Every structure is written in C-alpha cells, then in structure tokens.
Amino acid sequence: MISGHNIICFSSDWCQDPLSKHHIISRLSQNNRILWINSIGLRTPTVTVKDASRVLAKLKSFFRGAQKINKHLFVISPVAIPFHGVSFFKPFNQLLLWIQLFYYTHKFKMTDCIIWSFLPNTGNLLGFFRKKLSLYYITDDFTKFDGYPSETIEKRENELIDRCDCIIASSKELARKKQRNGKSVSVVNHGVNHAHFASALDIPADRLPFDIKDIARPILGFYGELNTWIDLPMIAEAAKKRLQWSFVLIGRVAVEAGDIGFLQKIPNIHLLGQKKYEELPGYCAAFDAALIPMKINDLTICVNPLKLREYLAAGVPVISASLPEVKPYADVVKFANTADELITAFEEIQKEERFKDKATLSRRVENEGWDGKVEEISEIIQQAIVKKNV
Incomplete structure (x- = not known):
C-alpha cells in the first residue's frame, strides 16, 4: 500500500452510507495524510423539503469547519452558489472554491499532493495545486443520472x-x-468488508432486528437508495403475484424517485427506511434472497453493484438484473429483469442445493476484500508516479 503521501480527495459527502470511496480512502488514511473535500453538488437543488434539508446540512458542515475522522483524515465542506450548469455563476464559484481550498491546504500543509477525484467536475481545480499526481476514479457514468445537466x-x-x-x-x-x-x-472491481457482512452467518433468529424479525418468511430483501434506477414497479408486480412472500426494502427514498405511495398500498411490501451500515448484516440474516432490482439502461450497464459482494458475504442468494459486472457470478446469482423472471428465480433458489449452504456462498467472495483492492490501486498509482517522473 502507498504510504507517506498527501492526498486531496474530491468526493461525495463523507456522511453518506459507506461506498467504495469510503472503504478505499479510510484504508489509505492509515499511512497517508488525506483531506477529503465534500462535493459542492452536480445539479441545481429543487424546491423540496429534502433538498432544502441537504442545503442546510451543507451550511452547517461549512460553519463547523474541518471534521477529524482519524489521525490522518480530515473532511471539509466547501460552499458554492448552487446553480450548476449556469455559466454566469461559474467564475464566482471557482473563486469561492479557490479561497476555501487555499485556506485549508495551507492550514493542513498539503503540499506536493496526489489530487484524487471521484467527481467529474473538478478539472478546473487541478491547476490550483502543486501536485505529484492527478487521479480520476470513476464509479458511475454521471452523464446518465436523471436531473443532472x-x-x-x-x-x-x-x-x-x-x-x-x-x-x-x-x-x-x-x-x-x-x-x-x-x-x-x-479497471479495479469493488471489494467487500467480508468479516462485517459474514457476521450475518452467526446471528440467530431471536437476535434479528426488531422491525424484521416478525415479518413473514420467505423474505426477499433489498437495501440501498430507492432511486430512479431501481425497478420499483417490477417489485410491486411481483409482490402482488406472490402475496405469501414478503418484500423488504431498506433505504432512503431519493428526491428523484418521486412518489412511492403505490408501494405502501401493497400489504406484503415493507419499507423499513434507512439503516446504519453497522446494522446491515442483521437484516441480511433475515433475507431468504437479496435483490439487485435495477432497470437496464445506459446508467446501470456501467454499474458494479457494491451490494452484490456484501449480500454474498452474508451468505444470501442473490437475484439480480442482468448487469454485465454481475454475470461472472452466475454460479451464485439468478438473473431477473421482469416480475415473472424474479418469481421464477426465487422458486428455483428454493429448490436448488447450491443456494442452501450459506457458508459456501460467503466463501465465494472472501478473497475480494477491500485491503486487496487498495493494494491494486496503490500499484497503479506507484506506476503512474514513476511514469510521470521519467
């Protein structure tokens, strides 16, 4: 693993549920000094309670100053005029950002840095820094998100x-x-915090979370953000056709998802809200199958779903949309793009022996931990630094 570097990281908000960027950067912070810069946003906020709350949270984070995560990792939340894509505001936002970055980079003595961006809109900031290397780490096709310019x-x-x-x-x-x-x-595929999710294997029925332990089995479960790329109508159709099955959806409802009242009217669909990362293995322990119910489109064909390896580490059979990055796991995954395919997939899971041994399912991804992925990334970075200095 690389060590002894100063890293300035542009990313989504640190306070979000742990994603690949959190897992990578938190491990690198063991041996490198890192300044994580929360995103100023990629779209103009809408006039909704959720977006207003998000703006207020940004302002609170800004006035709170740098947040210390550990000895070597600090998080800051710069502010900007939230009209992204409006050219008139671009020079004002650039100046505003430069002032804030100048203050914090000097405060933390971040010189000769690796500039690392998980966001697509930071190219104009690269010239601000004396840098050892600039890195763009791409996890999504941001041009395909609904509501983005x-x-x-x-x-x-x-x-x-x-x-x-x-x-x-x-x-x-x-x-x-x-x-x-x-x-x-x-290309570096996502990893998994295997020990964390494999703890689901040791959770007995009487220690399941209170809001799922009494839900009728079998349970087809999902956790993650309920957004436009999740095929909620497919889940609704499947639930109506199999009223004896329970469908549990865990996660916050994104602004872009719109009204999901139609799900609340179906008696065997249970919306449990957002849960902490630490709680997820407990919910996985209650799942009889785990869902990756994405629509197939230009956004999702690029996705490498983080929850695939998390579900498997927890020993849960997976039913997924036919995503390119999931197909190599066909030995432990059933594929479904329609409600009828989803129903057939779960009926087959109930019958086939290969899906009954939870420990075997978990071992399928035990060598795909984040530590190994960070080593892969470190090797790429080291080679790039050498190449740049030749």
Whole structure:
C-alpha cells in the first residue's frame, strides 16, 4: 500500500452510507495524510423539503469547519452558489472554491499532493495545486443520472480526463466509455468488508432486528437508495403475484424517485427506511434472497453493484438484473429483469442445493476484500508516479 503521501480527495459527502470511496480512502488514511473535500453538488437543488434539508446540512458542515475522522483524515465542506450548469455563476464559484481550498491546504500543509477525484467536475481545480499526481476514479457514468445537466457534466468530465495523469474505473464498461485520446483506463472491481457482512452467518433468529424479525418468511430483501434506477414497479408486480412472500426494502427514498405511495398500498411490501451500515448484516440474516432490482439502461450497464459482494458475504442468494459486472457470478446469482423472471428465480433458489449452504456462498467472495483492492490501486498509482517522473 502507498504510504507517506498527501492526498486531496474530491468526493461525495463523507456522511453518506459507506461506498467504495469510503472503504478505499479510510484504508489509505492509515499511512497517508488525506483531506477529503465534500462535493459542492452536480445539479441545481429543487424546491423540496429534502433538498432544502441537504442545503442546510451543507451550511452547517461549512460553519463547523474541518471534521477529524482519524489521525490522518480530515473532511471539509466547501460552499458554492448552487446553480450548476449556469455559466454566469461559474467564475464566482471557482473563486469561492479557490479561497476555501487555499485556506485549508495551507492550514493542513498539503503540499506536493496526489489530487484524487471521484467527481467529474473538478478539472478546473487541478491547476490550483502543486501536485505529484492527478487521479480520476470513476464509479458511475454521471452523464446518465436523471436531473443532472448531462451536457455540462460531459464537457467537464472530458476536461478532467484530458488533464489527469491516471484514470481508474470500477467496471469494464465504464473504462471503455471513458477512454479518450489514447489514455488507458485501469479497471479495479469493488471489494467487500467480508468479516462485517459474514457476521450475518452467526446471528440467530431471536437476535434479528426488531422491525424484521416478525415479518413473514420467505423474505426477499433489498437495501440501498430507492432511486430512479431501481425497478420499483417490477417489485410491486411481483409482490402482488406472490402475496405469501414478503418484500423488504431498506433505504432512503431519493428526491428523484418521486412518489412511492403505490408501494405502501401493497400489504406484503415493507419499507423499513434507512439503516446504519453497522446494522446491515442483521437484516441480511433475515433475507431468504437479496435483490439487485435495477432497470437496464445506459446508467446501470456501467454499474458494479457494491451490494452484490456484501449480500454474498452474508451468505444470501442473490437475484439480480442482468448487469454485465454481475454475470461472472452466475454460479451464485439468478438473473431477473421482469416480475415473472424474479418469481421464477426465487422458486428455483428454493429448490436448488447450491443456494442452501450459506457458508459456501460467503466463501465465494472472501478473497475480494477491500485491503486487496487498495493494494491494486496503490500499484497503479506507484506506476503512474514513476511514469510521470521519467
């Protein structure tokens, strides 16, 4: 693993549920000094309670100053005028960001840094830093998110790719789509906190979380953000056709998802709300099958779903949409893109012996831990630094 570096990381908010970026950066912070810069956003806020709450949270974080996560990792929340894609505000936001970055980089003596971005709109900031290396780590195709100014993001992302020394993607399709001007894009698949999720194997029925332990079995479960890329109508249709099955959905409802009242009217669909990362193994222990019910579109074909390996580590059979990055796991996954396919998939899981041994399912991903992924990333970074200095 790389060590002794100063790393400035542009990313989504640290306070979100742990994603690949959290797992990677938290491990790198053991031996490197890291300043994590929360996103200023990629879209203009809507006039909703949820977006207003998000703006207020940003302001509170800004006035709170740098948040210490551990000895070597600090998080800051810069503020900007929230009209992304409006050219009039661009120079004001750039100046505002520069002032804030100047203050914090000098406060933490972040010189000769690795500039690491998980966001597509940071290319204009690279010139601000004396840097050892610039890295763009791509986990999603941001140009395909609903409600985002896709043309603006594509332009900014292309600028970032052209200026970066090193590019890493979390899926083969992302790597293919983001190649520009002959620049190579390395692929590093997501890892899993195996020990955390494998703890589900040791949770007895009487220690399941209070809000799931009395739900009728079998349980088909999902956790994650309920957003536009989740096929909620498919789940609703399957639930209506199999009223004796319970469908448990765990996670916050995104603003973009709109009204999900139609789910609440179906008696065997249970919306349990957002849960802490630490609680997820307990819920997985109650699942008879776990769902990755994504719509197939230009956004999701690039996805490498983090929860695939988490579900499996917990020993839960998986029913997934036919995503390219899931297909290598066909030995432990059933595929379904429609309600009828989902029903058939679970009926087959109930019958087939290979899905009954939870410990075997868990071992399928025990060698895909985050420590190994960080070693892969470190090797790519070291090679890129050497190449740049030749």
